[in-house]
Amino acid sequence: MTSGMVFAATGAVLFAMGVAGVVLLDHLMRRILAFNLMGSGAFLVLVGTAQRDGSVDPVPQAMVLTGIVVAVAATALAITLARRLYTLSGRTELSGTDDD
């Protein structure tokens, strides 16, 4: 098991944790953070599996670099929307998430 696979396995665990967070958490801020965790997990899987034989592949690294910046922008937009929802309705959760 190379160090690349350790990164990839960690990424898979992070991704699963993120999925559980998105499903289980109601507060929008926490849900956004869980979604980011999913993203970070996917990035780790991409970079980790690409160097599982020990050599570095620049293509996935460049893709992940692009992905990180886009994820930052998407997170900022998500937080903007969440803050807008809070300003308009005073809620920090989407409707229909508190039915049980």
Add this chain to the structure above:
Amino acid sequence: MRRLGRVGMALVAGLFALTLIVALFELPEPVVRLADEVAANMPASGVEHPVTAVLLNFRGYDTLLEIAVLLLALLATLAVVPEAGLPMTEADGEPVLQTVAQIAAPLIVLAAFYLLWAGAHRPGGAFQAGAVLAAGAVLLRLAGVVPGWVRPGSRLRAGLAGGFLVFLAVAAGLLVGGRLLEYPEDAAGVLILLIEASLTFSLGLILAGLFLFHSGDRT
């Protein structure tokens, strides 16, 4: 009932993680070795660092679309930020924080320039440099040295869109050669540096704007 659901979801997530890990170890060997392709084409790329070569030459349209996505995210943010202003804790009157931020700001700009320049031959480049610039702007805002942004004026708009427009102009100019973003070999280095410099500037502004437009003094 809710507690049961949570335990169930945790179990499902655990199984999911396990399945993913098993699948990762079952991956077949890649048929095409992209790392070798990149290494073989490095002399034609105009830069010496493979990641920069992939970002701005071999897969340039990804980067072009990325800066477009960032601009779109900023426009959407501008569209939904309320006019009335959002509450923000001010750190006014903290002289130590303000002084440190003011000392750090020129160093941050210097670091960004270094990262931009280093991108040609070692880890670095427009994204890292832009992120560092934006972090500097956020630091200055949090220390209360600079005010938040309210609405972009024409100069700020030009700065925000400039990186994308320069990149688009270069891409359109290169279409004369027949293919999107295929640089002539002798001009590749200069064109990439031009694109990276304008990208750094715009990325810094856009990423800073994603924060600073939130913290405007609109009360």
